[in-house]
Amino acid sequence: MLSPTYLTYLAPEILLTVWAMILLLLEAFLSLSAREITRLALAGILVTAIETLFFGTDTTLFWGSLCKWDGAAKFFHLFFLAVAALAIWMADEVQEPVTHGGGEFVVLPLFTTTGLMLLASANDFMLLFVALELVTISLYILVAYRRRSLVALEAGVKYLILGGLSSAFLVMGVAYIFGITGTTRFDAIFPLFIYGMPTAVGFGLLLVLIGVGFKIAMVPFHIWAPDVYEGAPNSITAFLSVGSKAGGIIILLRIVLGVFGAGPGCDIWVPVLYVGAILSLLLGNLAAIPQRNLKRLMGYSSVGHTGFILVAVIGAAASLPGGARASIAELANGQTTVMVYLVTYLLATFTIFIVLAVLERRLPGLEIHHLAGLSQRSPLLAAAFALSLVSLAGVPPLSGFIAKALVILVAWNRHLYPLLIVTIFAAVAALYYYLGPIKAMYWSEPLDETPIKVNRTTSAVLIGLIVLLIVTGFYAQSISVLVGGATLAQATPDPVHLVSK
Amino acid sequence: MPQDYVPVFLQVLAGIFFAVSTLAVSVLIGKRGRDSVAKDTAYECGKDPIGDVHTRFSVKFYLVAMLFILFDIEVVFMYTWAVVYRDMVHHSLAIFYSMFTFIGILFVGYLYALKKKAFDWTHTPGSSSPNRS
Numbered sequence: 001m002l003s004p005t006y007l008t009y010l011a012p013e014i015l016l017t018v019w020a021m022i023l024l025l026l027e028a029f030l031s032l033s034a035r036e037i038t039r040l041a042l043a044g045i046l047v048t049a050i051e052t053l054f055f056g057t058d059t060t061l062f063w064g065s066l067c068k069w070d071g072a073a074k075f076f077h078l079f080f081l082a083v084a085a086l087a088i089w090m091a092d093e094v095q096e097p098v099t100h101g102g103g104e105f106v107v108l109p110l111f112t113t114t115g116l117m118l119l120a121s122a123n124d125f126m127l128l129f130v131a132l133e134l135v136t137i138s139l140y141i142l143v144a145y146r147r148r149s150l151v152a153l154e155a156g157v158k159y160l161i162l163g164g165l166s167s168a169f170l171v172m173g174v175a176y177i178f179g180i181t182g183t184t185r186f187d188a189i190f191p192l193f194i195y196g197m198p199t200a201v202g203f204g205l206l207l208v209l210i211g212v213g214f215k216i217a218m219v220p221f222h223i224w225a226p227d228v229y230e231g232a233p234n235s236i237t238a239f240l241s242v243g244s245k246a247g248g249i250i251i252l253l254r255i256v257l258g259v260f261g262a263g264p265g266c267d268i269w270v271p272v273l274y275v276g277a278i279l280s281l282l283l284g285n286l287a288a289i290p291q292r293n294l295k296r297l298m299g300y301s302s303v304g305h306t307g308f309i310l311v312a313v314i315g316a317a318a319s320l321p322g323g324a325r326a327s328i329a330e331l332a333n334g335q336t337t338v339m340v341y342l343v344t345y346l347l348a349t350f351t352i353f354i355v356l357a358v359l360e361r362r363l364p365g366l367e368i369h370h371l372a373g374l375s376q377r378s379p380l381l382a383a384a385f386a387l388s389l390v391s392l393a394g395v396p397p398l399s400g401f402i403a404k405a406l407v408i409l410v411a412w413n414r415h416l417y418p419l420l421i422v423t424i425f426a427a428v429a430a431l432y433y434y435l436g437p438i439k440a441m442y443w444s445e446p447l448d449e450t451p452i453k454v455n456r457t458t459s460a461v462l463i464g465l466i467v468l469l470i471v472t473g474f475y476a477q478s479i480s481v482l483v484g485g486a487t488l489a490q491a492t493p494d495p496v497h498l499v500s501k
Numbered sequence: 502m503p504q505d506y507v508p509v510f511l512q513v514l515a516g517i518f519f520a521v522s523t524l525a526v527s528v529l530i531g532k533r534g535r536d537s538v539a540k541d542t543a544y545e546c547g548k549d550p551i552g553d554v555h556t557r558f559s560v561k562f563y564l565v566a567m568l569f570i571l572f573d574i575e576v577v578f579m580y581t582w583a584v585v586y587r588d589m590v591h592h593s594l595a596i597f598y599s600m601f602t603f604i605g606i607l608f609v610g611y612l613y614a615l616k617k618k619a620f621d622w623t624h625t626p627g628s629s630s631p632n633r634s
Contacts, residue, residue, distance in 0.1 A: 021609045028616035199503060 002051075004060035004069055011062070012052045012077055013117050019044035020110035027103035034102025038092040041106050042085055045113075049081045061123060065185060068123035072488045075339055076120035076250050079346070083243040084113040086350050086461075090235035094458055095357035098145055098233070105145060109239060112138040116247040123258075125174045125184040128251055132170070132215070135247055136163045139240065143232040151365075155231025162214060162224040170211025176204030186259045197264035205260055209272050212255070215248035217303050218310065219279035226291075226299030234360060237295060238353035241302045242346050249309055249338060256313065257335075257488055263319045270317050273310050277419060280307030281426035289433045292367045294356060297433065298349075301392065304430060305345055308407050311423055312337040315410035330413060332487045337406040339483040344391065344399040344472065351388035351465045355381050358454060368437050373446025380454055382441045384462045391469050393434040394427050399472035402479070564619055575607055 002010070023044070027037055057071040088109050091098075098105045115134030122128040140163065144156025174184065180201050181189050193201065213221040229237045256269045284304030291297040316334025319325050326334075358381060359374075360366055375382035387398065394404035404427055411420040454462070472479050534540075543550045582600055589596040614620065 017606075021606065024613050025609060028613050200506060 002054045002056075004055060004058055004062070007055065007060065007062040007067075007069055010051070011067070012048045012081075013114050015048045015051060016044065016110055016114045016117070019048075020107050020114070023103075023107050023110070027107065032103065034097065034106060035092055037103045037106045038088060041088050041110055044110070045081050045085045045088070049078060049085075052077045052081065061187075065187075066124045066127045067118070067121045068187075069121055070488060072250065072253065072335070072339075073121035075483060076246065077117050079246060079339075079342065080113050080116040080120065080243055083116075083239060083246070083346060083350075084109050087235045087239040087243070089461070090238065090350075090354060090357055091233070093455075094354055095234045096361050105142070108138045108142055112142070112239070112243070116243055119247045120250050122251065122254060123186045125178070125186075128254075129167070129171060129174065132247075132251070133167065135244065136167070136215075139163075139236070139244065142236045143228055143240070145233055145236070149231070151231040152233075153231075155228045158224050159228045166211045166214030166221070168211075169207050169214070173204040173207030173209075173211060176200050176207065180204075186254065189259050190261065193260065193264050194262040195264070197260075197268070202268045205255075205265065205268050206272065208255060209252075209269060212248055212252050213276060216245050216252065216306050216309075217280075218276040218306050219283045219303060222280065222284070222303045222306075225303055226296045229299035229302070230293060230295045234295075234353050234357035237298070238350050241298065241353075242342075242349050245302065245306065245309075246342050246346075249313070249342065252313060253316070253335065253338065253488060257316060257318075257331075261318050266317045266319045267321060270314055270321055273314050274419065277307050277310035277314065278422050280304065280310065281422050282307075285426045285429040285433070289429070291433070292369070294366045294368060294371075294437065297368075297437075298352065298356075301430070301433075302349075304426060305341075305392070307426065308404065308423065309338055309341050311407050311416070311419055312341060312410050314416065314419070315407075315414050317414075320414060320416070326414070333413070334410055335487045336480070336483050337403075337410050340406055340479050341403040343479055343482065344403040344469075347465055347469050347472070348388035348391040348400060351384050351462060351469070352392075354458065354462060354465075355385045355388075358452065358458065362452070368440050369444075370447075371437050371440040372444035373449075374441040374452075376446055377448075377450065378452040378454060380459055380462060381452060384466055386438045386441060387466055387469055389434040389438055391473070393431045395431070397470070397473045399469050399479070401473060402476045561622060568614060568619065571610070572607065575604075578603065 020041075023037055023040055026032055026040070032040075052074060055069065055074060057074055059068065059070045061068050088106055091105055091109075092102075112135050115131045115138070118127060118131035119135065122131060140156060140160050143159050144152050146152040147156075177189065178184055180198055181192055183189060210221065214224075217225040229241065232240060256265070256273070260266070260269060280303055284300050284302070284307055288297050288300035288304065291300060312334050314320075314334075315337065316331055317326065318331060356366060359370075363370055371385075374385070391398035391400035394400045408420065408423055408427075411417075411423055545551075579600070582596070586596060
């Protein structure tokens with residue numbers, strides 16, 4: 001184990017940034033091919049991940065208290081590195097190669113990942129904003145990378161304008177909070193609002209929640225999601241729907257639990273997220289039903305999954321408006337559920353987008369009926385697609401079932417009955433639209449009989465992801481090992497004892 | 502203190518009043534004329550317009566503008582840095598090295614832009630001979 005003091009000079013963020021800059025220069029001066037850059041980028045990610053493993057889960061503040069290292073920070077660092085590795089590998093190996101500037105398409109996700117990792121350990125609103133801008137600005141470029149395609153341009157412009165709007169909300173909110181407290185540090189703000197909170201701070205928190213709501217595609221701030229998902233290259237859509245969403249979730253956790261985790265704060269954010277969760281669950285899952293384009297369907301499904309994750313976030317609240325107080329175990333349980341959900345979501349989503357990327361090389365703008373008879377043309381692709389859809393729908397014994405069951409348990413334990421009913425209803429509605437593509441693949445005659453060849457690496461990765469989906473479903477303990485101790489460091493003083501006074 | 506926010510509230514009211522009143526006044530007292538072809542043409546001091554209204558700029562102008570903003574912001578950071586430098590440098594050399602890393606990162610960006618021919622105005626991709634006119 002490395003001592004946490006090394007974080008100052010050797011934080012994973014530093015390693016990855018330096019490596020990304022070296023790669024930029026190598027690409028410019030030695031004109032390496034996109035494939036070579038990809039290999040080097042993946043090597044860099046591997047080294048960073050190994051280094052991250054060596055840091056324990058002890059809580060430390062570093063970089064002049066701008067950042068905080070704890071179990072959640074470590075978990076999310078590894079999570080984002082895994083997302084980046086899969087997305088970068090996909091960009092080179094699976095999907096149609098980009099026509100120009102292939103090197104940048106590989107290096108930019110490294111900067112996005114650095115931003116996401118900074119978000120994971122942010123302890124200051126200033127750093128949070130800068131990291132969020134690093135993430136979104138690099139994603140603006142990546143989303144509109146196929147700039148000759150009109151769909152990609154539309155996606156890029158939509159993402160740019162709504163991303164700018166959401167940042168404006170966030171900054172305005174931070175300004176209100178700073179105006180009252182005179183500090184932007186999370187752990188310095190927390191003790192100020194244990195027994196009461198001025199209205200202006202509540203208003204600031206509301207604006208911050210709107211800003212974060214855009215990032216995680218929470219209804220009613222989800223409008224961009226389906227269009228952007230449709231227009232972005234497949235690897236970037238997967239990156240957006242897993243990485244960017246997880247980034248939004250971790251800052252949401254850091255803000256609602258770390259800054260406004262005490263009673264008066266909970267009275268503001270719990271109702272907001274409650275409404276957001278219900279709307280996301282209903283709209284995301286119901287609007288997905290009429291979708292024919294597969295990437296739009298995934299866009300709405302991703303909105304629905306935001307709803308499920310928000311239920312777990314509410315379950316981690318120290319106090320609920322009904323006056324129910326949480327025990328420490330319940331607080332940790334809510335947080336762990338969020339992380340388990342994200343892991344299973346990562347496995348299933350990336351499997352789906354790898355399959356879509358293989359298929360879209362032949363036929364861009366894939367719709368459900370194009371999948372007809374896929375099981376005869378390529379049994380592996382059909383099986384991978386079907387299993388991950390079933391996992392997202394939450395059918396046992398796949399890992400998605402464990403995640404959904406945990407969410408429902410959290411809602412049950414915290415007596416969130418209206419939310420529980422909506423969650424179960426949404427899970428059933430989701431089953432319906434996830435079965436559509438499966439029906440097309442297995443019970444429809446193929447329009448075109450030519451078999452689809454999948455190269456060896458892609459098959460190996462797909463099989464690996466399928467195995468993980470099944471193993472984590474059967475042995476739920478395997479995920480708990482991963483997320484064990486991965487909770488946010490308790491803001492001092494302990495909120496549970498304070499709200500019960 | 503809620504009363505401290507009265508100015509904010511007044512500002513919001515003024516904003517709403519301005520937006521609504523200008524629209525309302527133009528609807529109420531504006532004259533509804535008939536449309537004609539002449540009315541829809543661009544205004545060219547009374548003459549008939551020649552050519553397209555929208556002139557196209559070379560994308561290089563935007564590139565230069567972007568790079569200018571990028572390297573100009575750097576100076577803004579250096580002013581604030583210079584103000585506190587003398588006080589801070591007595592405590593530790595961290596302030597010295599942090600500006601080094603900042604300039605270093607920007608320098609990598611500069612090298613990259615240079616190598617990718619972002620400053621090269623005379624060569625247009627697709628034509629082999631430099632076009633200097």
